[in-house]
Amino acid sequence: MLKKVTPIIILGAIFLIGTYYKYSRDNLFYPTSDLDEYWKKPVPLQGEASLSYKPVERSLMPKDCGSCHKQQHADWMNSRHAKAMGSGVIGQTLMMDPSNASSCYRCHAPLQEQHEWIKETKWISSSWKKNTQFNSKLQSQGLTCVACHVRSHKRYGPGQLSHMTKLLPKEAHGGFIRKDFFEKSEFCMGCHQFKSTEYKLNGKLLENTYQEWKESVYATSNVTCQNCHMPGRQHLWQGIHRKEMVQRALDIKVDVGKTPYEVHERTNIKVTIKNVGAGHYVPTYVTPKIDVLMNLIDENGNRLSKTKQTFTIGRYISLNLEKEYFDTRIPPQKEIEIVYQKKISRGNLKFEVRVIVYPDDFYFRFFKAKLESDNNVAQREHIKKALDDSIKSAYELFSGVYSLQN
Numbered sequence: 001m002l003k004k005v006t007p008i009i010i011l012g013a014i015f016l017i018g019t020y021y022k023y024s025r026d027n028l029f030y031p032t033s034d035l036d037e038y039w040k041k042p043v044p045l046q047g048e049a050s051l052s053y054k055p056v057e058r059s060l061m062p063k064d065c066g067s068c069h070k071q072q073h074a075d076w077m078n079s080r081h082a083k084a085m086g087s088g089v090i091g092q093t094l095m096m097d098p099s100n101a102s103s104c105y106r107c108h109a110p111l112q113e114q115h116e117w118i119k120e121t122k123w124i125s126s127s128w129k130k131n132t133q134f135n136s137k138l139q140s141q142g143l144t145c146v147a148c149h150v151r152s153h154k155r156y157g158p159g160q161l162s163h164m165t166k167l168l169p170k171e172a173h174g175g176f177i178r179k180d181f182f183e184k185s186e187f188c189m190g191c192h193q194f195k196s197t198e199y200k201l202n203g204k205l206l207e208n209t210y211q212e213w214k215e216s217v218y219a220t221s222n223v224t225c226q227n228c229h230m231p232g233r234q235h236l237w238q239g240i241h242r243k244e245m246v247q248r249a250l251d252i253k254v255d256v257g258k259t260p261y262e263v264h265e266r267t268n269i270k271v272t273i274k275n276v277g278a279g280h281y282v283p284t285y286v287t288p289k290i291d292v293l294m295n296l297i298d299e300n301g302n303r304l305s306k307t308k309q310t311f312t313i314g315r316y317i318s319l320n321l322e323k324e325y326f327d328t329r330i331p332p333q334k335e336i337e338i339v340y341q342k343k344i345s346r347g348n349l350k351f352e353v354r355v356i357v358y359p360d361d362f363y364f365r366f367f368k369a370k371l372e373s374d375n376n377v378a379q380r381e382h383i384k385k386a387l388d389d390s391i392k393s394a395y396e397l398f399s400g401v402y403s404l405q406n
């Protein structure tokens with residue numbers, strides 16, 4: 001009897017262990033091994049292309065992909081991914097040793113051809129040698145088409161080509177390999193989600209976008225990162241830097257309370273801001289901040305002194321990443337309520353609210369401090385430009401004026 005059931009027990013045990021293993025891996029948000037293999041970083045050297053490839057098909061430069069894939073290239077050029085090796089990154093990696101620089105390149109320029117150095121691992125020790133395939137022009141292109149679509153010169157894509165194909169020549173680069181993972185949020189995770197063992201502050205990972213999404217209704221209803229950030233397969237990846245995108249994320253309501261207010265009464269105004277359109281916290285990163293500025297104004301629009309109240313939405317941290325001052329980000333489908341209570345000192349007053357977005361607030365503070373402390377000339381040029389960019393990216397998201405008195 002026992003002999004007969006033993007194999008069943010063993011098989012059962014293997015099945016249970018297997019299921020547990022798979023479940024716990026998924027739970028630790030490791031992607032399928034297929035995707036793991038695809039997103040090895042750095043992306044290994046492409047090697048020799050097939051002899052049948054024309055020079056334009058061998059090239060790793062985005063503009064050469066763009067000679068056939070015009071729309072994707074035009075979009076990508078306007079995206080932050082194309083600017084991922086901007087002054088702010090170069091200004092910092094310039095003075096770094098290979099190991100630290102490559103930790104940045106992992107997300108900002110993930111192709112091995114974009115790295116000056118190549119890591120050689122022998123047994124347990126590793127060393128860095130000069131990369132003979134290094135291409136500085138390609139490095140400056142940031143997150144390229146090839147990083148997401150090409151391995152060993154073979155093209156990988158989502159398949160089901162859209163109307164775009166009509167504009168393409170009949171065939172090129174030996175066709176392509178279709179992969180489902182292009183349409184999954186896990187595809188974006190490697191660079192937009194820290195692993196559970198990576199840097200935490202105040203018990204929370206510094207980058208947690210995928211996990212925020214995973215815990216939201218968007219994951220359960222299968223609305224992916226691509227659905228919101230690549231609608232119609234556009235290659236624009238708009239986010240916090242784009243006013244229209246943030247307007248879609250936030251619903252802002254103002255309830256002025258029981259008006260008209262008498263002179264000497266206190267206002268009881270409620271400003272409610274709801275995250276109706278982002279599949280993660282708004283903002284998801286520690287780098288932006290959103291200021292809600294509230295004031296009483298007179299009939300000429302002048303702001304009355306001592307009536308200013310500011311509320312900041314964001315995860316505000318110190319420059320050395322060691323202290324979190326506050327975290328007021330808004331989770332998906334959640335809202336915050338700000339109460340404005342001030343004494344009405346005279347007649348004819350109105351309530352004014354403005355919402356200002358600073359997409360690069362952390363970098364602004366960081367670059368300013370860096371310029372004050374750092375004297376390397378080459379580096380300063382880049383950092384100055386980066387500081388300038390971080391100032392220019394701010395914009396007004398919303399403004400409104402509400403009557404309080406007759």
Ligand code: HEC
Pocket residue numbers: 080081083084085086106107108110143147187188189190191192225226229230237238239240241242359
């Ligand atoms: C190889 C790493 C990598 C992958 C993969 C990746 N990203 Fe990015 N992404 C970055 C980097 C780096 C930046 C910042 C670029 C910069 O501004 O310097 C960025 C910026 C963005 C932004 C810009 C936000 C803003 O500041 O306005 C959005 C949106 C975005 N990515 C969405 C996605 C989505 C969606 C996917 C998956 C389809 C994806 N990314 C895949 C590295 C990556």
Ligand code: HEC
Pocket residue numbers: 083084085086087088089092093100103104105106107108190191192193194207285286287363386
């Ligand atoms: C896990 C992926 C990842 C790694 C590793 C990473 N970054 Fe980024 N970086 C991003 C993403 C995503 C953004 C855009 C969101 C934001 O602004 O926080 C970004 C934005 C930036 C920006 C602001 C945008 C710009 O182009 O000026 C700078 C500067 C920057 N990173 C520098 C670095 C440096 C230096 C390192 C290495 C020490 C590094 N990053 C490592 C993902 C990464």
Ligand code: HEC
Pocket residue numbers: 062065066069072073074076081143144145146147148149157158159160161162163164182183187226227230233235
């Ligand atoms: C950050 C990663 C990333 C980068 C960089 C990127 N793509 Fe894509 N690409 C994707 C994803 C993801 C999809 C599928 C999107 C979907 O299905 O929603 C896609 C789809 C495509 C498609 C199929 C389009 C269609 O309409 O069927 C083509 C062609 C393509 N990309 C070419 C390019 C070219 C050319 C570049 C550079 C100019 C580029 N991609 C840069 C991630 C990327």
Ligand code: HEC
Pocket residue numbers: 056057059060061064065066067068069145146149150155156157158159160161162168169170171172173174175176178
């Ligand atoms: C000479 C024109 C040409 C050049 C250059 C070219 N492609 Fe293509 N690409 C095509 C054609 C044609 C197809 C459709 C192939 C097929 O259906 O077999 C295609 C298909 C693809 C697909 C599959 C799209 C899908 O629906 O999944 C991707 C991804 C892609 N190319 C990326 C690239 C990248 C990245 C580069 C640059 C490194 C590049 N291509 C350079 C012509 C070109």
Ligand code: HEC
Pocket residue numbers: 185188189192209210213218223224225226228229238239240241245246248249277278279280281282283284285286287288
């Ligand atoms: C339901 C739509 C939706 C989904 C799903 C979604 N996003 Fe967003 N995302 C937005 C909107 C709207 C914004 C602009 C508001 C903001 O910055 O938070 C945004 C902003 C961003 C930013 C800008 C940086 C910041 O601090 O906010 C990044 C990066 C980003 N998304 C990446 C992702 C990634 C990666 C995924 C998938 C794991 C994803 N998003 C899923 C709508 C979405």
